[in-house]
Amino acid sequence: MASLKRPAPTDGNGPTLSSKVYIRATRLGKVQKIVREVYLRKDIPCSSKLCTKCLANAPRDSFGKAVSFVLSATPSATKCYPNGHYTVPDTNAFINAMDVFEAGTAFFDVIVLQTVLEEVRNHSIPLYHRLVSLSKNEDKRFYVFFNDFRQDTHVVRDHGETINDRNDRAVRSATKWYANHLADVVMARSRCPSIVMISDDNDNLRKAKVEGVDAQSLADYVSELEDSERLLDMISQAKTPQSLRGQHLYPDYYSQSKIQTGLNNGTLHQGTFSVSPYNYLEGTVFVSAFDRPLLILGRENGNRAVAGDFVAIELLPKAEWKAPSTKLLEEDNVNKNDNPEADDNEAIVTEHERRLLQEEAKKVHGKSKEGNPQPTARVVGIIKRNWRQYVGHIDKDSVKSSAKYSRSQQTVFLIPMDKRIPKIRVRTRMAKDLTGKRIVVAMDAWEQDSRFPIGHFIKSLGELEAKGAETEALLMEFDVQYRPFPKAVLDCLPSEGHDWVVPADPQDPGWRGRRDLRDLLVCSIDPPGCVDIDDALHAKKLPNGNFEIGVHIADVSNFVKPNNAMDAEAAARGTTVYLVDKRIDMLPMLLGTDLCSLKPYVERFAFSVIWEVTPNAAIVRADFTKSVIRSREAFSYEAAQKRIDDKSQKDELTDGMRTLLVLSKKLKQKRMNAGALNLASPEVRVETESETSDPVDVKTKQLLDTNSLVEEFMLLANISVATRVHQSFPQTALLRRHAAPPKTNFEELANQLKVKMGMDLKVDSSKALADSLDTCVDPQKPFINTLVRIMATRCMMSAEYFSAGTQAEPEFRHYGLASEIYTHFTSPIRRYADLMVHRQLAAAIDYELPDSSIHSRNKLEAICKNINVRHRNAQMAGRASVEYYVGQALKGRVIDEEGYVMRVFSNGCVVFVPRFGIEGLIRVRDMAEPEPESTFDNEDYSLTLSGSRKAKIELFQQVKVRISDEAEESTGKRKVRMDLL
Amino acid sequence: MVGLSLGEKHFIQGGIAQDLRSDGRKRLTYRPICVETGFIPQANGSARVRMGATNVISTVKAELGKPSSLQPDKGKVTIYVDCSPTAEPVFEGRGGDELSMELSVALQRCLLGGKSGAGAGIDLSSLIVVEGKICWDLYIDCLVVSSDGNLLDALGAAIKAALSNTGIPRVNVAVGASGDQQPEVDISDEEFMQFDTSDIPVIVTLTKAGRHYIVDATSEEESQMNSAVSISVNRKGHICGLTKRGGAGLDPSIILDMISVAKHVSEQLINKLDSEIAAAEADEDES
């Protein structure tokens, strides 16, 4: 009788079999037993370049390419390890000090065990990805050793042994194996490197000692390294055990199941915690159950949530509802004198904050007839932290004066650049060196017994206010990937480099499916100095009296093929980021500014949209084709305008541009009639000296007819392409929508306009809004209209990319452009969305087969999510850059300018200065000495000053301000200061 | 079904009468029993039992469920038997379903006792995680791979073996959850709980052919049966369940006689089975 048992393994050389069993609980509460086979092998190499034995049987892939070896033959030596050493970090080492491992100066030749990698992944996915990308970084020489698949190092869990203990044992056993293995294969004793296990687990270290495994604690190991102070600072502080004091400053979070139950039955809500830029103690959470965001006031109710965290909140009883604050509150001004070390008598709310709250309460009560208390809630749990690295500077006052000369460790405050982020407590030995620098820190934890979160130092970017440091700071702050393109990306470029030309022979495969449009009189119109020319245009009169209009877009998808390294990089970057003095490209320069760029006088591949339109700008038909063009000229907006206006120019090219201009005005009118909004944002341009790029002057951007000419045809092209792509890919077309803002968004603005200007803002549709915005004029104050538009823009939703299948068709609408459907097609050099749309359109017109990536819904959704974030970050980074340069341009100057009050608080106001496009806070206490008495009228949006200075400040009021710059005492940070004249 | 000639029938009946059956066994001798456990890795427990050419597999899968409101302090156990037509052509169509149902019900009755669950062979209260809220539901699935008579005894033995092979992950309940909330549970990957299977009865089926009765009848012998009584007996010699099959009536005294015989036979069977299970478990640990 045969048995079902496997026969015992007979072959000696093949892999032997083991299995891994684990229990998995599914989301539906089911319990599954998962069984996986594990094949234990003998051919997993040690990957040391010293080992010829392993090199001889290095694994090969299906192309016959062997895996190259990672660990150096001459690893770095230290005092303890004169022969050089490889390190084997334990899981906790990576978790506590990933930043240290990523440092460019230390930790080379590291063996990452499979056991450790898996534990890291179970702990945190982002951390896992960082570790994987470290192991792909050739310079760092991190080798992932699959110890659980190698027979000699595979460890079976003993009866009664916890998984943790087993994994610790696996780490020790792999370390031991490495040491023995290298001793075997390296003949020369003096060249044989030591193998050092690094762990923060005392138990593991102790066992290692007993078993004769070379091991060190992370701190001990790092302190032997060069530059150890900096590295030690980079170790996470989260785990440092703090004896919990009797009293918790913050309330407990609810348990996970309680939160889940609460969310299910509707007593709790979830949403993203955002903090007011004017008042760091006022947070809001927008939850789906309510039209308006819920208010979260004060530190205690915020309960350790940081702006951006996804939180669970609970409504407070109605009696505790409050009105949104009418007060400006900036943390560094309120709590200047906190002591970072003193935890003992820490109160959650400082004395000063308490006083401010009292005043606040009085005011709310005083106005009880209509204090407008709003639903107020408190945070009861964090569903997902959204912490990132924060850039800031060290609060000088928090540095112990004695420490300025010593190297002892102390705790200091980091004041983040982002005002919505609380101060971060950082332990450092280098307080002296770091003061006055822009530094980057990571937040590690926020314990209940600590008023502020705790974090650790990552790196210093350089001196405060130094251009390089500030630029890098804001790139980091907005998560812009600014490192040079890696080699893998550059390898994807055409091998001809700058010598690449459109093939001369029309039989060349590059010409397949392309229309030869070289004889068309095409030109491009861009801002001055533009090198990445995305688009070019032409117009031609047809015999039937209609016009042929062409928009030609750089054919980037011809050079960037899906799924290669360059594509992945571009997808990750999402967009080119424009700073005042710097451009961070989405694609390598060779493509962006040369091969793709529709430069004049040379032939280029293009993707063309060609319409036949009537003289009334009605579209007869649209046609899409890949093409070859030769641009006749690259104009700046100004040059194009001049050429059009110059009556003496009678050539065909100029005539074409005139035709375009006439048609564009008609198109614009049509759009406006349909209800497109003419919105405004403060746009200024910083003039810089070309050599040093030091700012010289600030100018508001001028808009010419030619700007609008280009814009109209780009909009038209985008709309036509959107329609076409949606037709072919009803589920996966990548589109862009702009949702209609909820009416409540406009409530406050409408009320302000009504009270202060006697105007009626209609918000029923974009058309109604556009019309009523047109009526918001004050002949005395021409800028008011723009100001109102700026404020209206801030009430809108932001436009977003989406894939067609994720929204119902009516939701496709672009509110601002009043178009039923929209996408981005015209700037593929600088936007990844456009590149995707190019690929989709190419597939739609049967130019090429669709790649799987353009109709995989999951992939598209991931892309949309990423490019939406990148787009927003790029905009904010650009604005921050302008802000910084405006500040630099004003440095040392005192200028009196005209400004408008755009917000009034009970203790100050916000003034917008059109000339520089900046807004600034002016506090009552700075208006006169001593601080004048002030009465705030919430309904009238006015603030009446009495006492030392008599004045009335009203919303929309035109004021004169003096702009100067000041370096703040405590922080050494330069700020634009405004004073009311 | 086995089609037998008259001569064959006489041969079988004659053999039984003379206490020498066609395969050489005595009336109360079982065929050699062979047990293997743990070969279905994805189940929480599994066993295969072979008695001659009868070959059955039993598996146990555990899922978290909610105890019934009538018995908030007990977990639930369900037994399904699958007589696939792949095993025996007779099982094709309705025949297999009926037999599956009949065997399932008989096993349920013999091993799990009545509705109250009081007479269950395994301690159902050990399946409770949180009283009234969470319990383990055990699904015992049996598969008849090939059939040569005496399925019920073989299935009973297979279930017993599978249950002793079963490990259920330990569940830790988060404290503090109260009231109507569903408690939060944490399923351990490290600890397993085993069942005490010593109280699970074995099933002895006595098949009456002519004036005598035999144990462990083959298909051929079963075709000659006029009635059969299945008696489940536990280690203590207690009768846990009793099922009579087949149409012919039995004199109560014969039933009592059968019970006492079954009790006697069960002792040997239990011992045999226990040693087989122990050997199978040891074998599994080794590999």
Place this chain on the structure above:
Amino acid sequence: MPLDNSSYSLALLRLDGRRWNELRRLSAQISTQAAADGSSYLEMGNTKIICTVDGPAEGRRGGAGGSEAQSGEAQVEVNINIAGFSGVERKKRTRGDKRTTEMQLVIKEAFASNLFTRLYPHSTIYISLHVLNQDGSLLAACLNATTLALIDAGIPMSDYIVACTAGSTSSYSANDENADPLLDLNGLEEQELPFLTVGTVGATEEVCVLAMETRVQIQRLEGMLAVGIDGCKQVKRILDGVVRAHGKEVLKKTL
């Protein structure tokens, strides 16, 4: 749970420690069921199959025998029973679902043309497959188990039918140009990666079964097919070994 295949590129190791071109442990036994004319038990990794063969015998269902009687060759009937407990999650009965029916048909057609059915006119060969545990490559395992059981039953055939699966290390949508082809996918790999089942007649390169249910870029197909055919050769060697060892065993007993 999505398959995280990202570690493959780090060391060219699959999630279970195999290389791209390695089969899982394949083990099999012959004559496991005394009652059947031919039987086998086969494991490809954790996919476990019992196969029994009955016949050639008189058709069981009289009514359907019309064409059979005239055809002059034996019919092949395949019945697959996937046990409810064979998957990760317990399912009640899967008999008669479309996938099973399709597999039955594929197996039936493969063997109908490979067996010398003309030797047994007016009769039927019954192939029954019990799936005890599933962990990928189900169809391939069924084909291999059937070959062994048919050999055990002594039904003449031109050569072994052997099968295995072949896939690719990168999913359809990831479409990595440097994806390696994969041999013999386990259940986890099958969930996410493109794969096909290929069966060949003996160690020849004659493909008799080819089934693919996933999408894959055409450029990758060639590599996958080549690896699959190579895998079939390995499977053939192993099955042949099983048959020969069993033959020796039988001889030893009879001597």
